[in-house]
Amino acid sequence: MLQPRSIQSSLNIRDKILSLDFILIISILVLGVTSMFAMYSTDGGEFKYHTNSHILRFFVFFGMFFFVSFISIRFWHETSYFIYIGVFILLLGVKYFGLTSSGSKRWLDLYFMNLQPSELMKIVLILFLAKYYHRISIERVNSFRYLLLPITVLVAPVILVATQPDLGTSILIAAGGVVVAWLAGVRAKFFTISGVAMLALLPIAISFLKPYQKSRILTFLNPERDPLGAGYQIIQSKIAIGSGGLFGKGFLNGSQSYLDYLPEKHTDFIFTLFSEEFGFFGSLFILVLYAVIISRIINIGNVTRSNFGKLYCYSFATAFFIYVVVNMMMVLGLLPIVGSPLPIMSYGGSSMMAIMFGLGIVMSCKIYKDVPVN
Amino acid sequence: MLSLGSGNTVIKSKLINRRMFLITTAKVVVMVGLVGRLISLQINQATKYKSLSDKNRFREWKLAPERGAIKDFFDTKIASSEPLYQLHLVPENSKDLDNLFVRLKAILNITDRKVSYLKRVIKKQKPWEPVIVSENLDWSDFSRINLFLHELEGVEPIVSVARTYPDNSSAHILGYVSQISAKDLQTKEYLKELAVPGMAIGKTGLERKLDEQIIGKVGYQRYEVNAFGKRIREIKIDEGQAGKSFKTTLDYEVQKYTNELLKDKAAAVCVMDVYNGDIVSLVSSPTFEPNEFVHGVDKDYWNSLIKNDKKPLANKALSGLYPPGSTIKTLVALSALENKIIRPLDTFRCKGKIELYGEKFHCWEKDGHGIVNLRKGIQRSCDVYFYEVARKLGVDRLSETAKRFGLGKKVLDDFIEERSGVVPNTKWKKKFIGQNWYLGETLHSGIGQGYFQSTPLQLCLMTAQIANGGFEIKPRIVVDGNNDNLRNYLKHKNENPNEPLPTDLLVSNFDLKPLFKNQEHINLIKDAMFSSSNEPGGTSYRHRLEDPKFTFAGKTGSSQIKRFTEAQREAEVKQESLPYKDRDHALFVAFAPYKKSPICNQCFSRAWWFRR
Numbered sequence: 001m002l003q004p005r006s007i008q009s010s011l012n013i014r015d016k017i018l019s020l021d022f023i024l025i026i027s028i029l030v031l032g033v034t035s036m037f038a039m040y041s042t043d044g045g046e047f048k049y050h051t052n053s054h055i056l057r058f059f060v061f062f063g064m065f066f067f068v069s070f071i072s073i074r075f076w077h078e079t080s081y082f083i084y085i086g087v088f089i090l091l092l093g094v095k096y097f098g099l100t101s102s103g104s105k106r107w108l109d110l111y112f113m114n115l116q117p118s119e120l121m122k123i124v125l126i127l128f129l130a131k132y133y134h135r136i137s138i139e140r141v142n143s144f145r146y147l148l149l150p151i152t153v154l155v156a157p158v159i160l161v162a163t164q165p166d167l168g169t170s171i172l173i174a175a176g177g178v179v180v181a182w183l184a185g186v187r188a189k190f191f192t193i194s195g196v197a198m199l200a201l202l203p204i205a206i207s208f209l210k211p212y213q214k215s216r217i218l219t220f221l222n223p224e225r226d227p228l229g230a231g232y233q234i235i236q237s238k239i240a241i242g243s244g245g246l247f248g249k250g251f252l253n254g255s256q257s258y259l260d261y262l263p264e265k266h267t268d269f270i271f272t273l274f275s276e277e278f279g280f281f282g283s284l285f286i287l288v289l290y291a292v293i294i295s296r297i298i299n300i301g302n303v304t305r306s307n308f309g310k311l312y313c314y315s316f317a318t319a320f321f322i323y324v325v326v327n328m329m330m331v332l333g334l335l336p337i338v339g340s341p342l343p344i345m346s347y348g349g350s351s352m353m354a355i356m357f358g359l360g361i362v363m364s365c366k367i368y369k370d371v372p373v374n
Numbered sequence: 375m376l377s378l379g380s381g382n383t384v385i386k387s388k389l390i391n392r393r394m395f396l397i398t399t400a401k402v403v404v405m406v407g408l409v410g411r412l413i414s415l416q417i418n419q420a421t422k423y424k425s426l427s428d429k430n431r432f433r434e435w436k437l438a439p440e441r442g443a444i445k446d447f448f449d450t451k452i453a454s455s456e457p458l459y460q461l462h463l464v465p466e467n468s469k470d471l472d473n474l475f476v477r478l479k480a481i482l483n484i485t486d487r488k489v490s491y492l493k494r495v496i497k498k499q500k501p502w503e504p505v506i507v508s509e510n511l512d513w514s515d516f517s518r519i520n521l522f523l524h525e526l527e528g529v530e531p532i533v534s535v536a537r538t539y540p541d542n543s544s545a546h547i548l549g550y551v552s553q554i555s556a557k558d559l560q561t562k563e564y565l566k567e568l569a570v571p572g573m574a575i576g577k578t579g580l581e582r583k584l585d586e587q588i589i590g591k592v593g594y595q596r597y598e599v600n601a602f603g604k605r606i607r608e609i610k611i612d613e614g615q616a617g618k619s620f621k622t623t624l625d626y627e628v629q630k631y632t633n634e635l636l637k638d639k640a641a642a643v644c645v646m647d648v649y650n651g652d653i654v655s656l657v658s659s660p661t662f663e664p665n666e667f668v669h670g671v672d673k674d675y676w677n678s679l680i681k682n683d684k685k686p687l688a689n690k691a692l693s694g695l696y697p698p699g700s701t702i703k704t705l706v707a708l709s710a711l712e713n714k715i716i717r718p719l720d721t722f723r724c725k726g727k728i729e730l731y732g733e734k735f736h737c738w739e740k741d742g743h744g745i746v747n748l749r750k751g752i753q754r755s756c757d758v759y760f761y762e763v764a765r766k767l768g769v770d771r772l773s774e775t776a777k778r779f780g781l782g783k784k785v786l787d788d789f790i791e792e793r794s795g796v797v798p799n800t801k802w803k804k805k806f807i808g809q810n811w812y813l814g815e816t817l818h819s820g821i822g823q824g825y826f827q828s829t830p831l832q833l834c835l836m837t838a839q840i841a842n843g844g845f846e847i848k849p850r851i852v853v854d855g856n857n858d859n860l861r862n863y864l865k866h867k868n869e870n871p872n873e874p875l876p877t878d879l880l881v882s883n884f885d886l887k888p889l890f891k892n893q894e895h896i897n898l899i900k901d902a903m904f905s906s907s908n909e910p911g912g913t914s915y916r917h918r919l920e921d922p923k924f925t926f927a928g929k930t931g932s933s934q935i936k937r938f939t940e941a942q943r944e945a946e947v948k949q950e951s952l953p954y955k956d957r958d959h960a961l962f963v964a965f966a967p968y969k970k971s972p973i974c975n976q977c978f979s980r981a982w983w984f985r986r
Contacts, residue, residue: 242423
């Protein structure tokens, strides 16, 4: 029982480096480099603002990923509540001091970057709940008293983000939280009940939706409803992906994107651009990279001994999967356009930062897999 | 404590693993679903989306072909195509039409009326169909638009060509061009491929008759465009083909001169080469300005044309139907001679009127012409003489001759405005009026009144065919090769005075069709027409030209619009005192120069029609 401690104390820098998951690191790096090519294409084949800034961010946050990895999982376990509270304060800050852009208030001006705390909240909520469910005993998981805190820490940021308004991110935050609760053993019945309650509240929720959000949902149900208006994005994205065919139109030859038919091509629709230029095989390549990353994260969850680590890795893997799938389904016309970035591929500092931070903690689980957290 | 915690941990970890397994299974299913969706879009439906992407990417602009020129006989262009700057607007390429119009109003001179008109057009059309903001920009407006082009999304400056006419002297026979209408698209097959916004097509006259060939072949430019409709680069250009040019038999100088003569009168003139039917001049007056129609006619100008009593839009030479009046007397006499009803020297006594069938028939000369034979009858245009001749001849034989000489049917091909007129006979009346023929009507027909209706061009043809010695000619206005058969025949006859072949065989060798039984009868009529214009007492003696180069032989005619009442006839009411629209038609047919010998290369027949 005391052996783990001795192992941990004997970990030197060489051991730490050797125990890194290199397949995961290489996958992330390949994905990062791929995303740079995609970004270069959105800039019309030149190193312009988006490309330069994306490359810089990738490497900065890739460095941060290693930094986070080498910090013991015990530290992350101990500080997770504080981190959550910190991010929550930032979210509140957005409400009062946030920057408004195209009708929604999502960003904090930190002078060196515009931070989107809601992106960080996606990861931090998982961290919080992983610690919470690690700590309470299995009998208490389904008792109502012990459900109150998780519901509160989940609902509060979701409401804050939804009222920014940013429907997509708030749904993704909630999804991450729900996944942790599910993995920790909260009964299916509970999810069913809250699902039904949500459905019952849906009409009320819809009345709170902004007109553009309503129109997005209606448009998703029938994209041809207004082909030049709200349905435009879905239609153009499908055209771009479909016209890519088997092998794609070739690098820098995506006519849909460089002729500006594709909206938001460096953020939400980056996969569309890549898929248009590299075709079915290109899309498959991206999917495989994501599958490898997710399976490596799950694998780290398997080898981690602490339930905190397991809960965190599994939940993060699932959340990561949801981010990828929601984005892809959106651009493939299977979900309404809700605005969710594709992890690592999409342009956006906060998203990159959150994902790298989350991956860093995963890697910390790997390095310190045998370290008990309490 | 520790072991309890450890046991708890193990149970928990098992629970977590079990639930993770479920999630992982779900993940695999979703991933397979995504791949399936990719296969569906990128493999199964790739062709469909590729064509949609190309439809996004490429946009074609049709280029209006240059309309062929119309030239007169001496190759002067009387209708040509000149460069022109236009401004088109593609509504779907503009994000904010209202704002765009505000900007355009600031840059160009566009009225509010025009803007609301354009907005209505845009509503009716498909969003990618261009509308024409301005048909004819001057150079300074055009360059100003190009300067501001980057802020005017959806607007396209176009260099085009447009129909231009040197003046209005040939407006009626050339016709005019104007924008394609919805009806044109439905009725004219050849326009389906051709329809280019802003392209003008022939609406009347030669422009319409020749439209299919003169319009040319449409070209197109294919551009790669971005999502805002901005042209990124040209992919392909097909210049199209300019329309065919046509040479006509018209003489621009004669057209101008004739127009000057007829200025402000309601009148029409046609001049024809009697040997081959080439129409040298065909003018209707008052004329209109054909250049006004090219870019859509101005409302005020249109109203002024419509409200004008003298009907400037009608081509009176082709579509004006008038009783031929006394000009028909030449044919009445010819028909009577050919049918052996009268001999040239048979006489009648004219006392100013005769009473037949219980009705009084007046001669225009109240006091009568006395003893009248055929020559004097034509010279003085004696009505009583022709009442008698017509009575003996009968309307059916008259109508047969009249039709042979080209009355009662269209003279030219494919002029929608041309009308065929009426040559009445007993069958015609039964069929179209449903009544029997009255003998009194034969008498009216004998002086070209009553049911007779003819166009100035028909009378011109009739006279030309008398003037050329009685041979059928096919009038034409577009030069399509030589038709010198009659000239060659006459030349041959002149050079071989002792030609042994009989006339009818010789004539058929030259592919000619004589309209007479005995050419002597034609010569009698010609001589009588000469006397009418050149001997004292002739109805047109006052207007004779004594220079032998220009001596002409003619026949006057006037026809009533309203019958004179007995009271008016007694009061000798003058035409000038009547309202313009009630005055008689005045007609004159003539050919010149008149020579005893039938050989004259510069022979013209002309038919005049005007209101006195």
